[in-house]
Amino acid sequence: MSVVLITILTLAGLGALAAVILYLASQKFKVFEDPRIDQVEEALPAANCGGCGFPGCRAFAEALVKADDISDLNCPVGGPDIMEKVADILGKEVAKTDPMVAVVRCNGTCENRPRVNQYEGATSCAVAGALYGGETGCSYGCYGLGDCVEACDFDAMYMDKETGLPVIIEDNCVACGACVDECPKDIIELRKKGPKSRRIFISCVNQDKGAVAKKACSVACIGCGKCVKICPFDAITMENNLAYIDYEKCKLCRKCVPECPTNAIHELNFPPRKPKPEKKEAPAKSPESSK
Incomplete structure (x- = not known):
């Protein structure tokens, strides 16, 4: 032979x-992956x-498959409908969750x-x-x-040029929490x-005492406690x-709103309040009727 x-x-x-060795090694050390992970990932909104709370939909799908109880796991983008589909795939029960939305707890507009x-900078x-x-006297705003x-991937926010504050577009907000994590204040x-x-x-996060907070912002919470008492x-x-x-305890009775002296309490999407009927003064008695 040459x-x-x-x-x-x-x-x-x-x-x-080498091929035989690699094959035997791959068989010995291969990691089994539950095929349901792909099914759950496909059901998620991607x-x-x-x-x-997980770095991506794939990681969330893995957590869902591995968890014995998925009641504490939730996809804010997909909402209850998606979670019900996931529960059907896994044969598990999912807890009913109330839809959430982001709110801006600052009313420190350029005017206020x-x-x-x-x-x-x-x-x-x-x-x-x-x-x-x-730029203002309020270091909390x-x-x-x-x-x-910039952090919102769902076009659910924009900056209002007149107020200088972010505005939430409720219909687009999926409560992913990206804006919450991004805000340094x-x-x-x-x-x-x-x-x-x-x-x-x-709509205020100022923790200064009343006079200081009021001087920095006309609609700041001054800690008077009237809302707590009512x-x-x-x-x-x-x-x-x-x-x-606390939104878990609040029954939306709105009794606290008119009590706030600085209008720091916001009520959204309520019908206008009915004006209180004016008290009629009793007609003055004439001198002749008193005789």
Whole structure:
């Protein structure tokens, strides 16, 4: 045999041996993957937003398949309909969850919160947050630079040029929480949409004492406690000079709203209040009728 033929046969033999070794190794160390993971992933909306608490829909699908109880797992984008499909695939029960929506807990508009300086740095809330408290006397309020809008993948937010605050487009919001995580001031919160999309919340996060907060923003919560006292359901608490409404306890009675002296409590999507009837004064008695 020629040297060339021997070389070819040797290389072919080594290749075949290597293939056998790799095959045996792959069989021994292969990781079984539940085929239901692909089914669940296909049922999910493929948003990969992270709102479920996992880095993507694939990771969420794996968690759903592995979990004995999926009642605490939820896809905010797909909502109850998608979770019911997932439950059918896995033969598990899913808890009913109320739809959520993002709310902006700051009403420090340009009119309510006058500027005391001008920021000329990078147009990023994260950058501004690392440098100083903001352009106004309220160090808790919105920077107005739009990081939350950039973080939203569903076109559910925009910056209002007149107010300088982000606006939530409720129909587009899937409550993924991306804007909540992005805001360095923690002024965005996920709350229950509520029946007929009606919600009541304190639109302020200022923890300064009353006089200081009021000086910085005309609609700040001043921690007076009137809303706490009037609430019949113990849904309002006061901590660090700031009131907070627990949406789990709130019955939307709206008794707290007119009690707030600074209009820091917001009520959304409610019908207009009926005007209170004016009290009629009794007609004055004439001198002749008194005789």
